Amino acid sequence: MKFSKGQIIEGMKGAGIVPLFTHDNPEDAQQVLEAAYRGGIRIFEFTNRRENSFEVFGHLLKTSKKYPDLMLGIGTIMDGATTKKFIDAGADFIISPILKLEMAKVCQDYDTLWIPGCATLTEIVTAKDNGAEIIKLFPASILGPGFVSSIMPVVPGLQLMITGGVEPNEKSLTEWFKAGAACVGMGSQLFTREILMQKNWPLLQQKVEECLSIAKRVRGK
Amino acid sequence: MKTFSTDAIQQAMRSSGMIPVFYHADIEVAKAVLDASYKGGVSVFEFTNRGGNAFEVFTQLLNHAQQYRDLMLGIGTVMNAEVTKKYIDAGAHFIVSPILKPEMAPICHQQNTLWIPGCATLTEIVTAKDLGAKVIKIFPGSVLGPGFVSAIMPVVPGLQLMPTGGVEPTEANLSAWFKAGVMCVGMGSQLISKEIIETKNWSRLQQNVTEALAIIKKVRK
Numbered sequence: 001m002k003f004s005k006g007q008i009i010e011g012m013k014g015a016g017i018v019p020l021f022t023h024d025n026p027e028d029a030q031q032v033l034e035a036a037y038r039g040g041i042r043i044f045e046f047t048n049r050r051e052n053s054f055e056v057f058g059h060l061l062k063t064s065k066k067y068p069d070l071m072l073g074i075g076t077i078m079d080g081a082t083t084k085k086f087i088d089a090g091a092d093f094i095i096s097p098i099l100k101l102e103m104a105k106v107c108q109d110y111d112t113l114w115i116p117g118c119a120t121l122t123e124i125v126t127a128k129d130n131g132a133e134i135i136k137l138f139p140a141s142i143l144g145p146g147f148v149s150s151i152m153p154v155v156p157g158l159q160l161m162i163t164g165g166v167e168p169n170e171k172s173l174t175e176w177f178k179a180g181a182a183c184v185g186m187g188s189q190l191f192t193r194e195i196l197m198q199k200n201w202p203l204l205q206q207k208v209e210e211c212l213s214i215a216k217r218v219r220g221k
Numbered sequence: 222m223k224t225f226s227t228d229a230i231q232q233a234m235r236s237s238g239m240i241p242v243f244y245h246a247d248i249e250v251a252k253a254v255l256d257a258s259y260k261g262g263v264s265v266f267e268f269t270n271r272g273g274n275a276f277e278v279f280t281q282l283l284n285h286a287q288q289y290r291d292l293m294l295g296i297g298t299v300m301n302a303e304v305t306k307k308y309i310d311a312g313a314h315f316i317v318s319p320i321l322k323p324e325m326a327p328i329c330h331q332q333n334t335l336w337i338p339g340c341a342t343l344t345e346i347v348t349a350k351d352l353g354a355k356v357i358k359i360f361p362g363s364v365l366g367p368g369f370v371s372a373i374m375p376v377v378p379g380l381q382l383m384p385t386g387g388v389e390p391t392e393a394n395l396s397a398w399f400k401a402g403v404m405c406v407g408m409g410s411q412l413i414s415k416e417i418i419e420t421k422n423w424s425r426l427q428q429n430v431t432e433a434l435a436i437i438k439k440v441r442k
Contacts, residue, residue, distance in 0.1 A: 049375065049376070076376060097376050098343050098348075117343060117344070119341075119342035120341075120342055123342060138343065139343075139368070141368055141372065142369045142372065165372065
């Protein structure tokens, strides 16, 4: 294991932003990862949403060897077997859009950070009771920052990663961090279709830099 | 008594895009609503198990529906396995529930009956899918909204979702749901209004149904 769970959580909270991304072309995926890294990203979630995501992830893991401080995890994992497969391949952490308890066991056995996706307080507390130290809120745009501010006082110490519809602007990020988010996941709002189609990697790097600096500013860091 | 395969029912739901959802304690009113809906173009109808005599009204309605060879009549608001079994034995063509109750799944599968559980989070939806649900009801639809559907569709390919609760027979509302990717919608009081029932205005109901189906056809193009 390259990184401890504590290191990964601290990294997520430190940056405030965890980019998430999928692509079926390994070269383009590598370009996105490297542009994000140049923009300041040290924690990156690739998502398992395509037929060849495992192969592309393997390619990214190889790429990530160039960057000793880059933590590379896998998202959109739905069951225990797939969790194991990606941990064996070298994923630094496992993210899921759902709460699937069999995944908790596998991650625990391999001492790997498990970030389940929840959408109700019951799911969140169930995840916490099953060992989740950080929990993804999904789809966040439906629940809203008000959901987060309502539940934070109820469950002290909750660490939430907000994903789904978070926008890379001051207003959206301020709302979520004020509500108590530990960090936000950002996908299509950051890696826009336009950037990907034009393969405009310098623009992507610039957007990532801007986004990280907004996240820093709105949290008074 | 006629039967339909689970595939035939899914096909009919997908094709019309809408199923009316209705309960009334008076069998004559129930028959009139079913007749008007059928004349308006509906081929899948959900009666709901919401009153003390719902079972008696439903069995009479099933008999009445025999005259319409292509009409599929299911029961909704079923909450447990025992009631599921009772309605399947009585001849219900499909079973709808506002909740995810896993004990209902094997009863439906054993009898080859379509089970449509109600879910409100992605964790519930994936659990339902893993338990064999081919169609999943999104409830309460108006609380989750079309944004919920569009957020989860890319995460779980092949989902067949039916939002119910607060779906309106207007172009704006139906267009938002179908653009988000739903398979069909359930429509209750917004389609079969209190006023229509009170004034027994069955020709108006037939017209409402025809119009709703025409809007769906239009927005799906």
